[in-house]
Amino acid sequence: MTTTDPAPEVTEEEERPIGFGRLLRKEDPRLIRGMGNFVDDIQLPGMLHLAVLRSPYAHARIVGVDKSAAEAHPKVVAVITGEDLAAQGLAWMPTLSNDVQAVLATDKVRFQHQEVAFVVAEDRYSARDALELIDVEYDPLPPVMDVRTALDPATAVIRDDLDGKTDNHIFDWETGDEAATNAVFDKADVVVSEEIVYPRVHPAPMETCGCVADVERVSGQLTLWCTTQAPHAHRTVYALVAGLPEHKIRIIAPDIGGGFGNKVPIYPGYVCAIVASLVIGKPVKWMEDRTENLVSTGFARDYVMKADIAATSEGRILAIRTDVLADHGAFNGVAAPVKYPAGFFGVFTGSYDLEAAHAKMTAVYTNKAPGGVAYACSFRITEAVYLVERIVDCLAHELDMDPAELRLKNLLKPDQFPYETKTGWVYDSGDYEPAMRKAMEMAGYDELRREQAEKRERGELMGIGVSFFTEAVGAGPRKDMDILGLGMADGCELRVHPTGKAVVRLSVKTQGQGHETTFAQIVSEEIGIPPEDIEVVHGDTDNTPFGLGTYGSRSTPVSGAAAALVTRKVRDKAQIIASGMLEVSISDLEWNKGSFSVKGDPSKSVTIQDIAMKAHGAGDLPEGIEGGLEAQICYNPENLTYPFGAYICVVDVDPGTAVVKVRRFIAVDDCGTRINPMIIEGQVHGGLADGVGMAMMQMIAFDEDGNCLSGSLMDYLIPTALETPDWETDHTVTPSPHHPIGAKGIGESATVGSPPAIVNAIVDALKPFGVRHADMPLTPSRVWETMQGNHTPPI
Amino acid sequence: MQVTMTINGQAVSEEIEPRLLLVHFIRDQLGLTGTHWGCDTSNCGTCVVLIDGEPVKSCTQLAAMAGGHDVKTVEGLEVDGVLDPVQEGFMQCHGLQCGFCTPGMMLTARALLDSNPNPSEEVIREAISGQICRCTGYSTIVRSIQWTAEHEASVTIGSSS
Numbered sequence: 003m004t005t006t007d008p009a010p011e012v013t014e015e016e017e018r019p020i021g022f023g024r025l026l027r028k029e030d031p032r033l034i035r036g037m038g039n040f041v042d043d044i045q046l047p048g049m050l051h052l053a054v055l056r057s058p059y060a061h062a063r064i065v066g067v068d069k070s071a072a073e074a075h076p077k078v079v080a081v082i083t084g085e086d087l088a089a090q091g092l093a094w095m096p097t098l099s100n101d102v103q104a105v106l107a108t109d110k111v112r113f114q115h116q117e118v119a120f121v122v123a124e125d126r127y128s129a130r131d132a133l134e135l136i137d138v139e140y141d142p143l144p145p146v147m148d149v150r151t152a153l154d155p156a157t158a159v160i161r162d163d164l165d166g167k168t169d170n171h172i173f174d175w176e177t178g179d180e181a182a183t184n185a186v187f188d189k190a191d192v193v194v195s196e197e198i199v200y201p202r203v204h205p206a207p208m209e210t211c212g213c214v215a216d217v218e219r220v221s222g223q224l225t226l227w228c229t230t231q232a233p234h235a236h237r238t239v240y241a242l243v244a245g246l247p248e249h250k251i252r253i254i255a256p257d258i259g260g261g262f263g264n265k266v267p268i269y270p271g272y273v274c275a276i277v278a279s280l281v282i283g284k285p286v287k288w289m290e291d292r293t294e295n296l297v298s299t300g301f302a303r304d305y306v307m308k309a310d311i312a313a314t315s316e317g318r319i320l321a322i323r324t325d326v327l328a329d330h331g332a333f334n335g336v337a338a339p340v341k342y343p344a345g346f347f348g349v350f351t352g353s354y355d356l357e358a359a360h361a362k363m364t365a366v367y368t369n370k371a372p373g374g375v376a377y378a379c380s381f382r383i384t385e386a387v388y389l390v391e392r393i394v395d396c397l398a399h400e401l402d403m404d405p406a407e408l409r410l411k412n413l414l415k416p417d418q419f420p421y422e423t424k425t426g427w428v429y430d431s432g433d434y435e436p437a438m439r440k441a442m443e444m445a446g447y448d449e450l451r452r453e454q455a456e457k458r459e460r461g462e463l464m465g466i467g468v469s470f471f472t473e474a475v476g477a478g479p480r481k482d483m484d485i486l487g488l489g490m491a492d493g494c495e496l497r498v499h500p501t502g503k504a505v506v507r508l509s510v511k512t513q514g515q516g517h518e519t520t521f522a523q524i525v526s527e528e529i530g531i532p533p534e535d536i537e538v539v540h541g542d543t544d545n546t547p548f549g550l551g552t553y554g555s556r557s558t559p560v561s562g563a564a565a566a567l568v569t570r571k572v573r574d575k576a577q578i579i580a581s582g583m584l585e586v587s588i589s590d591l592e593w594n595k596g597s598f599s600v601k602g603d604p605s606k607s608v609t610i611q612d613i614a615m616k617a618h619g620a621g622d623l624p625e626g627i628e629g630g631l632e633a634q635i636c637y638n639p640e641n642l643t644y645p646f647g648a649y650i651c652v653v654d655v656d657p658g659t660a661v662v663k664v665r666r667f668i669a670v671d672d673c674g675t676r677i678n679p680m681i682i683e684g685q686v687h688g689g690l691a692d693g694v695g696m697a698m699m700q701m702i703a704f705d706e707d708g709n710c711l712s713g714s715l716m717d718y719l720i721p722t723a724l725e726t727p728d729w730e731t732d733h734t735v736t737p738s739p740h741h742p743i744g745a746k747g748i749g750e751s752a753t754v755g756s757p758p759a760i761v762n763a764i765v766d767a768l769k770p771f772g773v774r775h776a777d778m779p780l781t782p783s784r785v786w787e788t789m790q791g792n793h794t795p796p797i
Numbered sequence: 798m799q800v801t802m803t804i805n806g807q808a809v810s811e812e813i814e815p816r817l818l819l820v821h822f823i824r825d826q827l828g829l830t831g832t833h834w835g836c837d838t839s840n841c842g843t844c845v846v847l848i849d850g851e852p853v854k855s856c857t858q859l860a861a862m863a864g865g866h867d868v869k870t871v872e873g874l875e876v877d878g879v880l881d882p883v884q885e886g887f888m889q890c891h892g893l894q895c896g897f898c899t900p901g902m903m904l905t906a907r908a909l910l911d912s913n914p915n916p917s918e919e920v921i922r923e924a925i926s927g928q929i930c931r932c933t934g935y936s937t938i939v940r941s942i943q944w945t946a947e948h949e950a951s952v953t954i955g956s957s958s
């Protein structure tokens with residue numbers, strides 16, 4: 003029999019901060035008891051189960067679908083095909099990039115595992131059984147799998163559903179000044195060029211995507227429990243598509259088992275479940291299996307980037323230019339602000355002071371699954387940071403300079419902030435060198451280089467990789483940023499009850515980041531109510547204000563600002579009430595995090611709890627003040643916030659097997675003001691593990707016939723506790739000047755910053771072989787090929 | 798068919814389809830939804846339960862195979878309102894974020910500590926290496942298990958005095 007020792011590891015004050023500090027999570031007591039409420043945990047009376055039939059072909063015309071045998075299955079309630087949906091005008095839906103995507107294929111299938119039909123049955127197993135009874139006749143077409151040839155004139159046209167479409171082109175995009183950049187390149191001492199590929203990867207949260215749809219027949223009320231990171235945005239899209247009034251749609255995102263961007267888009271399965279519930283009149287559950295998750299939902303990356311960097315022979319970086327080929331799959335499902343088809347890739351100038359920069363990009367359709375912005379990328383900053391941090395290392399190689407020294411020489415200086423980049427991004431604040439120096443000190447950088455030199459003498463392969471990244475998060479100012487016409491602002495409501503307990507309602511939604519804890523801390527910091535007395539309500543459109551949701555590390559920069567400001571609004575009102583209670587003017591009051599006292603006479607004071615009771619109680623309030631103590635706000639960020647960090651990775655490569663071991667990983671992050679250091683550290687750790695996966699283990703690969711080769715966790719490898727080291731983390735603090743509490747966001751920094759550090763380390767280890775560049779994923783076989791001089795790009 | 802087993806100390810006897818997986822039996826039929834499901838290929842370990850004290854991926858077993866055995870799920874860790882030290886350790890050391898892998902991780906940790914009360918970091922990493930966490934990067938899970946080991950040791954010393 004086991005017992006528990008609740009003795010705290012940290013002091014009382016650290017454990018129960020009023021405001022910021024290490025605070026154990028409010029979410030944990032239910033989750034460690036198995037009492038979370040995830041979508042697949044939901045059981046409703048009479049609930050039916052939906053399973054989706056998917057295409058075995060990547061590109062094929064649908065000749066016919068015979069569903070009679072499936073319909074005859076005793077436990078099947080309905081079988082719906084694309085044609086059935088088309089009859090209702092529901093076969094297509096908008097994507098988040100103003101493209102359309104088939105809910106169920108009608109004319110053609112355009113990627114392997116595309117949705118073709120669905121079955122609704124009394125139980126999970128029967129629904130799956132019945133899929134086998136549907137007979138679909140396909141007429142295969144040549145699949146377009148190679149992004150490099152997708153625009154060749156002879157290539158099959160994937161999107162012949164679009165009026166007048168005669169090729170696979172989606173968009174061209176550019177940023178920066180091409181002429182000025184070329185002029186700098188022309189005069190530069192050194193120019194280094196490399197083709198850098200960021201392969202297709204997948205966020206693969208442990209919980210797959212799914213929903214339970216329940217349409218109430220008489221009232222027409224739809225309740226959708228859904229694995230969504232953006233419940234309000236989803237509701238509006240459903241309202242626009244289905245013509246249902248928003249007040250008849252309630253989206254509930256219950257506990258979510260990780261998102262990482264995978265749960266931003268609207269997937270056909272959600273729409274199918276809604277249609278099924280509408281048609282049948284019973285609640286319907288759809289839950290993907292792992293293969294469906296990997297092969298059909300939002301992928302990430304898939305950029306082929308030609309990069310050039312120009313520098314002086316002393317190592318002063320002058321300019322960067324890039325030409326990118328972007329594979330968007332069969333439907334353009336990128337979830338990025340409308341004016342930013344390449345997301346925030348424009349920050350590819352990195353953390354350096356350049357004279358000029360230019361990027362151009364062409365995006366194309368291929369017969370692969372749609373998606374494009376997912377997996378903790380801060381809207382394509384993963385790609386941008388990987389590009390710049392890899393090409394800077396190529397430059398270091400060419401100049402025979404230490405990569406850390408080269409970076410130190412070129413990092414932006416503190417007096418340059420706010421800094422406008424050559425592509426028009428205004429970095430809010432930064433003090434880069436101390437972060438870099440701290441990481442080098444933690445690593446024992448010079449000592450590591452000495453060790454490496456000795457090992458090289460002995461033929462051992464050890465690599466040290468450095469990356470320095472600047473993130474851009476917190477989308478975004480509504481003058482520039484919207485998704486499908488919805489401004490990227492976030493609402494927040496705070497209500498203080500008579501006894502001084504409070505409830506704060508957010509438009510964003512945790513998928514593990516700990517919002518129930520950190521948002522209580524933000525409110526607590528501003529109003530002095532202990533976090534345990536503040537309930538955080540989120541993930542339910544009926545009970546929270548409108549806002550665009552949690553992705554792109556936007557919760558703290560946008561919604562966190564909203565929470566701080568709404569609390570200040572409440573505090574301002576509390577101050578007026580306090581002035582009445584203490585019979586002094588407002589300006590004579592002093593705030594002491596939880597109470598107002600009369601300046602110079604601290605004995606005369608009222609707590610926020612006293613004020614709350616007064617606000618709701620009997621007796622007059624100061625003139626013009628209504629009863630109650632609550633406020634709401636909609637926060638429109640003035641700018642993005644720009645977290646940054648310095649990462650150092652140490653690897654050992656086995657010269658006989660080419661197996662790479664990540665020996666150490668040092669991460670110094672600066673996310674501005676720190677709300678809960680324990681949670682920040684956790685966010686960083688998770689992203690670093692992501693980096694190990696992307697750099698060394700995983701890729702969503704296809705064969706030339708269009709078969710997805712990465713449809714299970716046996717093929718798409720995710721790091722375990724054995725591939726990951728014990729992370730060494732630390733921080734610097736450079737607050738954001740425009741964010742009310744100076745916080746910048748931390749959710750994706752490590753996913754953005756770690757892949758280049760790891761790849762740089764592996765390439766550094768392979769320096770004795772003359773290697774300057776190698777593409778991810780650096781699996782043992784790809785490292786081995788590189789050692790043999792046979793490195794090939796992964797796509 | 799009929800299957801009878803002990804779950805969290807309680808005898809259960811249920812009519813099942815022979816092909817029913819143990820994970821679905823536990824989740825859907827018994828309503829113990831703390832045991833999760835995350836893959837089709839026995840890779841993720843979100844479904845781990847203890848069978849006769851040993852960690853087992855409940856997606857790789859038929860419910861029928863558990864007949865006659867003693868099954869423990871995350872719901873069985875807390876006894877009479879007292880948390881298992883492993884649960885306390887995960888809270889103290891931020892061993893969870895989304896909480897989806899957590900029940901499986903905690904049960905594996907419980908089994909490990911029952912057989913090896915003072916495991917090294919390496920042994921802990923090996924023990925949980927059949928399970929995937931997408932959120933934590935594992936260091937805090939390792940720390941949670943170490944915290945538990947330390948506290949169980951101090952409780953043992955304390956109770957013997």
Ligand code: FES
Nearest residue numbers: 835839841842856
């Ligand atoms: S569900 Fe993944 S191992 Fe059991």
Ligand code: FES
Nearest residue numbers: 894898930931932
């Ligand atoms: S806590 Fe989310 S998967 Fe482990």
